[in-house]
Amino acid sequence: MPNVAMWGRALTAMPRITKADWDELDLVSRWLIATRSAVIIMTFTSAAFAGALAYKASAFDGLLFALVAGGLCLAHATNNLINDLTDHWKGVDRGNYFRTQYGPQTVEDGFLSVGQLIAYAAVTGTAALAIGFYLVFVSDRGDITLMLLASGAFFVLFYTFPLKYIGLGEPAVLVVWGPLMVGGSYFVLTGEWSNEVAVASLAYALGPTAVLFGKHTDKLSFDHDKGIRTLPVILGESLSRKVTVGLILAQYPVIAYLIYTGFFHPVMFVAFASIFSLKRVFQVFSRPRPDGPPADLPKGVWPLWFVGVAFWFTRRYSGFFLIGLVLDLVFSRL
Numbered sequence: 001m002p003n004v005a006m007w008g009r010a011l012t013a014m015p016r017i018t019k020a021d022w023d024e025l026d027l028v029s030r031w032l033i034a035t036r037s038a039v040i041i042m043t044f045t046s047a048a049f050a051g052a053l054a055y056k057a058s059a060f061d062g063l064l065f066a067l068v069a070g071g072l073c074l075a076h077a078t079n080n081l082i083n084d085l086t087d088h089w090k091g092v093d094r095g096n097y098f099r100t101q102y103g104p105q106t107v108e109d110g111f112l113s114v115g116q117l118i119a120y121a122a123v124t125g126t127a128a129l130a131i132g133f134y135l136v137f138v139s140d141r142g143d144i145t146l147m148l149l150a151s152g153a154f155f156v157l158f159y160t161f162p163l164k165y166i167g168l169g170e171p172a173v174l175v176v177w178g179p180l181m182v183g184g185s186y187f188v189l190t191g192e193w194s195n196e197v198a199v200a201s202l203a204y205a206l207g208p209t210a211v212l213f214g215k216h217t218d219k220l221s222f223d224h225d226k227g228i229r230t231l232p233v234i235l236g237e238s239l240s241r242k243v244t245v246g247l248i249l250a251q252y253p254v255i256a257y258l259i260y261t262g263f264f265h266p267v268m269f270v271a272f273a274s275i276f277s278l279k280r281v282f283q284v285f286s287r288p289r290p291d292g293p294p295a296d297l298p299k300g301v302w303p304l305w306f307v308g309v310a311f312w313f314t315r316r317y318s319g320f321f322l323i324g325l326v327l328d329l330v331f332s333r334l
Contacts, residue, residue: 001026002026002029003029007029010032010038012038015104016300017033022111031120034081035077035120036080039311041315045318046177046181046185047073047185049325050182051065052326053182053194059189061189064135067135068188072181075132078124082121082125082160083159084117085118087105087160128156129149132153135188144193148187151180152176155175165229166229167231167234173208173209174209178201179198179201181201182197182201200264202250203271204251209247210310211310214309214310214311216230216232217237217289218307219303220232220233220236231243237289241285248281248317255272270320271323271324274317274319278313281313284306285309290305
């Protein structure tokens with residue numbers, strides 16, 4: 001029987017469950033947990049951003065948008081599954097590794113066999129590819145859409161290894177959640193590539209990049225010991241904390257610039273309302289990661305520390321950002 005309550009939990013957090021809990025779940029709940037669907041909201045936001053800009057350009061197509069958003073979310077889900085599968089094969093998640101502490105790693109925790117996880121990834125990835133090929137062969141934007149599809153497939157397959165291992169995982173996220181997702185989705189929806197949209201995409205893509213930086217800073221010592229040279233491993237914790245805050249702050253001048261150039265209506269300044277949430281970001285990132293969970297940290301959050309705050313802020317920023325986009329659309333039509 002469908003466990004709708006679990007669907008909601010899996011879409012908003014990483015549920016910590018036992019094998020007995022897993023065995024009682026429906027297939028949808030298992031898929032949502034296995035794919036870490038709570039973070040896929042960031043991908044949907046990128047698609048929604050592109051959709052809003054296409055609507056502003058009077059070129060919005062509901063069916064194309066549904067296909068683009070669905071395909072991107074399925075591709076992100078596939079990447080998460082491949083990430084867990086690759087890390088399992090390389091032995092990264094063994095021995096109480098960081099990944100197994102904040103949420104289920106379905107193979108390491110015995111929820112799924114390797115074969116079952118491969119099946120999850122194959123079905124999810126096939127669905128994403130099917131949507132991609134439909135857009136390539138049915139729309140009149142085939143050649144460039146095929147290039148975008150190939151680029152997306154590259155990052156899905158090779159983000160975990162080797163990109164993450166050589167300090168290119170974080171730059172890849174900036175490219176994927178920015179120009180590739182937003183710029184590419186805008187092209188599929190409108191049939192036109194826009195450099196302005198590619199620049200505008202950074203106003204959002206810097207957020208997911210900051211979240212990843214926070215996550216990799218949290219597990220810096222784990223990755224160092226496993227030989228995974230993420231950028232935080234290369235830069236060290238102190239500089240990585242500063243970079244993460246810098247990525248968060250950089251979103252605001254991008255918006256200001258786009259308002260100055262006339263790409264956005266001044267109503268987009270509503271996104272600056274999220275500035276009032278920066279106090280918590282500064283408080284957490286101004287100090288080294290504690291050795292253990294602080295007494296006032298809600299139960300079940302640790303070992304997430306920097307990433308928890310970065311994700312919390314990004315969701316708040318994204319909310320105001322999307323409100324600003326809606327208002328921008330309204331005022332642009334007046």
